[in-house]
Amino acid sequence: MELRIVKDNRRAAYARARMAEFAARCRRGGLAVTPQRLAIIEALLGATDHPRAEAICAEVRRRHPHVSLATVHRTLETLCRIGEARKVTTLHDSARYDGNLEPHHHVVCVRCRRIRDVEIAGLERALAGALAAPGFKPFGWSLEIQALCDDCAGLDAGAGRAPKSRRARKRAAQVQANPA
Amino acid sequence: MELRIVKDNRRAAYARARMAEFAARCRRGGLAVTPQRLAIIEALLGATDHPRAEAICAEVRRRHPHVSLATVHRTLETLCRIGEARKVTTLHDSARYDGNLEPHHHVVCVRCRRIRDVEIAGLERALAGALAAPGFKPFGWSLEIQALCDDCAGLDAGAGRAPKSRRARKRAAQVQANPA
DNA sequence: GCGCCGATGATAGTAATTATCACTTGAGAA
DNA sequence: TTCTCAAGTGATAATTACTATCATCGGCGC
Ligand SMILES: [Mn+2]
Ligand SMILES: [Mn+2]
Ligand SMILES: [Zn+2]
Ligand SMILES: [Zn+2]
Numbered sequence: 001m002e003l004r005i006v007k008d009n010r011r012a013a014y015a016r017a018r019m020a021e022f023a024a025r026c027r028r029g030g031l032a033v034t035p036q037r038l039a040i041i042e043a044l045l046g047a048t049d050h051p052r053a054e055a056i057c058a059e060v061r062r063r064h065p066h067v068s069l070a071t072v073h074r075t076l077e078t079l080c081r082i083g084e085a086r087k088v089t090t091l092h093d094s095a096r097y098d099g100n101l102e103p104h105h106h107v108v109c110v111r112c113r114r115i116r117d118v119e120i121a122g123l124e125r126a127l128a129g130a131l132a133a134p135g136f137k138p139f140g141w142s143l144e145i146q147a148l149c150d151d152c153a154g155l156d157a158g159a160g161r162a163p164k165s166r167r168a169r170k171r172a173a174q175v176q177a178n179p180a
Numbered sequence: 181m182e183l184r185i186v187k188d189n190r191r192a193a194y195a196r197a198r199m200a201e202f203a204a205r206c207r208r209g210g211l212a213v214t215p216q217r218l219a220i221i222e223a224l225l226g227a228t229d230h231p232r233a234e235a236i237c238a239e240v241r242r243r244h245p246h247v248s249l250a251t252v253h254r255t256l257e258t259l260c261r262i263g264e265a266r267k268v269t270t271l272h273d274s275a276r277y278d279g280n281l282e283p284h285h286h287v288v289c290v291r292c293r294r295i296r297d298v299e300i301a302g303l304e305r306a307l308a309g310a311l312a313a314p315g316f317k318p319f320g321w322s323l324e325i326q327a328l329c330d331d332c333a334g335l336d337a338g339a340g341r342a343p344k345s346r347r348a349r350k351r352a353a354q355v356q357a358n359p360a
Numbered sequence: 361g362c363g364c365c366g367a368t369g370a371t372a373g374t375a376a377t378t379a380t381c382a383c384t385t386g387a388g389a390a
Numbered sequence: 391t392t393c394t395c396a397a398g399t400g401a402t403a404a405t406t407a408c409t410a411t412c413a414t415c416g417g418c419g420c
Contacts, residue, residue: 006297119184
C-alpha cells in the first residue's frame with residue numbers, strides 16, 4: 001500500500017472537464033445556472049487547498065465584486081448536496097471529544113451525527129508502513145466512515161420523527177441527497 | 181481486514197483504570213487536580229458517544245451544578261493538550277470544501293491546517309469489502325492523516341514566524357503538545 | 361496555616377454560519 | 391420574443407459555538 005501526494009497540476013484538466021458539464025448537471029439537479037454558481041464552482045475547482053467559504057468568496061469577487069458571502073455559503077452547501085463538491089470537515093458543527101485513547105476509528109451517521117468507535121483489524125498495521133508522506137511528518141491517522149445509522153435509515157424509508165440534535169437536524173436534509 | 185464496532189461495555193474497566201491514574205497524570209503535566217477536572221474527565225470517560233462540550237457540561241452539572249460551560253470548554257482542550265483526551269473533529273474551525281470528487285484522502289497539518297490530497301494505492305480496495313458495520317449503512321470513508329507540514333516542522337525546530345490563518349494559529353499552540 | 365499562581369465563573373466579545381426578506385433573474389410557457 | 395413566477399441573491403440580523411477578560415477562589419508547596 002503506497003501513499004502519494006496528488007500533484008496540483010493534475011487538477012487542471014479535471015477542472016476543465018467538470019466545468020464543461022457543470023451546467024448540465026445543475027439542470028439535472030433541478031438547479032438554475034446562475035453566474036454566481038458558475039463562478040463559485042470554478043473557484044472551487046481551481047483551488048487545490050480545500051478552501052473555506054471566505055476564500056472562495058474572495059476569489060469569486062475578483063471577477064464579481066458584488067457576490068455575497070451568504071450566497072457562497074449557501075452555494076457550497078448546495079454543491080455538496082447535488083454531489084458537485086464534498087466537505088472535508090464532515091463534523092465541524094461543534095467539537096466532539098473522545099476519552100478513548102486506544103487506536104480506533106469512527107463510524108459517523110451523516111444524519112444524526114452519532115459517532116461510534118470501530119476497530120479495523122489490520123488497518124493500523126497496513127498503514128503504519130505506508131504513511132511516509134513526502135513533505136509531511138505524520139504522527140497519527142483516523143478513518144472516518146460515513147454512514148446512516150439504523151434509526152436514520154429507517155426514517156428515510158418510512159415516515160417518522162427525526163432524532164435528536166438541534167443543529168444536526170437542520171443540516172440533515174442537505175446531507176441527505178449525497179448518500180442516496 | 182475486519183471491522184467491528186467497539187462494545188460500550190468494554191469501556192467500563194478502561195474508564196476505571198484511567199481515572200485511577202488521572203490525578204498523577206495531571207500533576208505530571210503540571211496541572212492542578214481540581215474537582216472540575218475530575219468531574220469532566222469522569223464524564224468524558226463515562227461517555228461512549230463522543231460528546232460535545234455542552235453534553236459534558238450537562239452531565240457534570242448533575243453533581244456540580246455550579247460548573248461553568250467555559251470551564252468545560254477550556255478543560256476539554258486542556259485534556260487534549262496533555263493527551264488525556266482527543267478531539268474527533270480535528271478540523272472543525274470552519275468548513276473546508278473540496279472540488280475533487282475522485283476517491284482520495286487527506287493529509288492535514290495540525291499547525292497551519294493545510295490540507296493536501298493523497299492517494300493510497302490499495303486502501304480503497306482493502307476497505308471496500310471490510311466496511312460491513314452492523315447497525316450502519318456505510319457509503320463512504322475518508323482517511324485523515326495528521327501531520328506537520330515541512331514549513332511548520334521547520335518552525336518548530338528553529339525560530340521563525342508562524343504561517344497564515346487567523347483562528348488556526350490560536351488553536352495551533354494547543355494541538356502542538358499532542359504530536360510532540 | 362500561609363501565600364501565590366494557576367483555575368474558575370460570570371460575562372462580554374468574536375467569528376462562522378444561517379435565517380429573513382425584499383428584490384432580481386433564469387427558464388419554461390405562451 | 392415576451393411573460394410569469396419560483397428559485398436565487400444580497401443586505402443584514404440572528405444564532406451559536408467558542409474564546410477572552412478579569413475579579414475571585416483554592417490547590418499545593420512551604
Ligand atoms: Mn472514539
Ligand atoms: Mn481533497
Ligand atoms: Zn443516525
Ligand atoms: Zn503546516
